[in-house]
Amino acid sequence: MTALRVAVIGTGMIADAHVRAARDAGAVVGGVLGSSASRSRQAAERWGVPTGYASVDELVADRPDVVHVCTPNDTHVDYALAATAAGLHTVVEKPVAMTLSEGRRLADAVRAAGTVSTVPYVYRYHPMVRELRARVAAGTLGRVLTVHGSYLQDWMVSPDASTWRVDPERGGPSRAFADIGTHWTDLAEFITGTRFTELTARTSIAYAERPDPTSAGASFGGPGTGTGTGTGTGTGTGTSAETGTGTVPVRTEDTAVVTFATADGTLANTVVSQVAAGRKNRLWIEVDGSQGSAVFDQEHPESVWFGGEHGSTTVHRAEGSVSAGQARLNRTPAGHPQGWTDAFAAFCADTYAAVRGETPEGLPTVEDGVRSLEVVDAVLRGAATGRWTSTSTEER
Ligand SMILES: NC(=O)c1ccc[n+]([C@@H]2O[C@H](COP(=O)([O-])OP(=O)(O)OC[C@H]3O[C@@H](n4cnc5c(N)ncnc54)[C@H](O)[C@@H]3O)[C@@H](O)[C@H]2O)c1
Known part of the structure; x- marks a missing residue:
């Protein structure tokens, strides 16, 4: 099975968790977009990722299989819509939008594009x-x-x-x-x-x-x-x-x-x-x-x-x-503790399984993001x- 290639937007606390979880789930992190070209390059170096993008257009043109949106809340919808419009699958951090109507707009776009879009309610x-x-x-x-x-x-x-x-x-x-x-x-x-x-x-x-x-x-x-x-x-x-x-x-x-x-x-x-x-x-x-x-x-x-x-x-x-x-x-066997990072990796693994056409049980999607x-x-x-x-x- 060929590994999926993903891109991460954001370079903070949760982006770091996404990079680790994506790799744990078998994906290759191909690029990262930060709040500026220099931040992208710094994060790419820190995480050992080949590309630090200068813009979202550059990211979309690179055609990753999945785009992880891990930025402050006000940017989620625009980034997710840009990826969705290009037919790319997305993982969008919660809250998926600043308002209910924006969230619905995103869910509508995802439905129209036929892409997978999931939300990390990872405690599931x-x-x-x-x-x-x-x-x-x-x-x-x-x-x-x-x-x-x-x-x-x-x-x-x-x-x-x-x-x-x-x-x-x-x-x-x-x-x-x-x-x-x-x-x-x-x-x-x-x-x-x-x-x-x-x-x-x-x-x-x-x-x-x-x-x-x-x-x-x-x-x-x-x-x-x-x-x-x-x-x-x-x-x-x-x-x-x-x-x-x-x-x-x-x-x-x-x-x-x-x-x-x-x-x-x-x-x-x-x-x-x-x-x-x-x-x-x-x-x-x-x-x-x-x-x-x-x-x-x-x-x-x-x-x-x-x-x-x-x-x-x-x-x-x-x-x-x-x-x-x-x-x-x-x-892991009994007595060998699993925790939050394992939950995050399992969520990513299910997202990637959905991208491959499977229907994993209990995977939180953009519809659950709208429900929230x-x-x-x-x-x-x-x-x-x-x-x-x-x-x-x-x-x-
Ligand atoms: N699912 C979860 O359990 C969970 C946990 C923590 C945070 N989150 C969500 O993740 C998102 C980020 O939270 P965080 O704790 O990582 O915040 P953070 O402040 O640690 O990181 C945000 C990062 O985004 C970068 N950034 C800012 N504007 C940007 C832009 N326009 N383009 C690209 N990068 C930009 C910042 O430089 C920073 O590196 C929030 O929406 C938050 O709700 C989810």
Whole structure:
């Protein structure tokens, strides 16, 4: 099988993860496009990629099989549309667009072009998420009564923290919820197989002002992009991009608390915050059913807790009888931990399988990206009005 050749747009934290995941999934990274020709060349050198493109036109003319769009939110749609118009397959980072209508425009273009377009809701690719999903579908937990949890980070807890995401022109009208809350809702709907039809939301802003993010430097960073606080945690959360001298008013939320309802009245609730001190990437979800409960905690992805009225148990990956969904994603034996980078690589492998004409189960596509934008749109409307709000704008 000939390796697919991919191009990556963006040179920051998540672009780095895409380069590694693409290679792990068997692709050749043929070129990279940064915010300038010199940044493209620097990144190409850093990653050992043959070409640093000077422009998107140069990238498109190079005809990669797949284009990974890993840039700030305001650029996703234009880059993805340019690639799609040329008939190239895409992986588009979330949120796929700044607004729901832009997201729909992209999905329409992808449908018209007949290309594959996927969105890295990669938490779906933890084997134990598939195990939990399979057991919910098999009725092991009984009827789902409640879903709850949170997605907490702390990289914006300092008033000095700033990033391009603080600027609504670059990050969009929702910050914390669009950035990480959408991962939680995608996972909740994926695991339970249901849709949240309505929601109520409140949001809050931790600081009225933050430093002016004048450039698109690193934000939620990887190792080595630490805060300079000397904590040496290694999970580095680059507080600030290269910041300007002044401050800017903060107009987008640091925290969102959202309550959801499904069409049959099942309730769900999540707390989304990027100002929760000590929480690095705590995506946590509990499904409570009439026969049992279950918890998946992204920071401990090798197991799922199953609670029962008369006893509880922790099920570990690759032990005992496993679901087909888990088995497909297990790549190491029990006791040899898999994590986020494996999930990212599995997502890329499924994207490339789709490009080859297969239909991998549970692959998040641009349609799922649009679904997330529907929820974001409803959160913003619900927070503004204080009312229960439909998550489907078709029904408005
Ligand atoms: N799927 C996930 O789990 C996940 C995780 C983190 C980030 N993301 C998404 O990835 C995107 C990037 O986030 P990040 O954390 O890597 O940000 P970042 O600030 O670390 O990196 C952004 C990069 O884009 C470059 N850039 C800016 N404008 C550009 C342009 N016009 N053309 C080309 N390159 C440009 C910057 O120089 C920088 O290298 C965001 O949309 C974010 O929501 C997704």
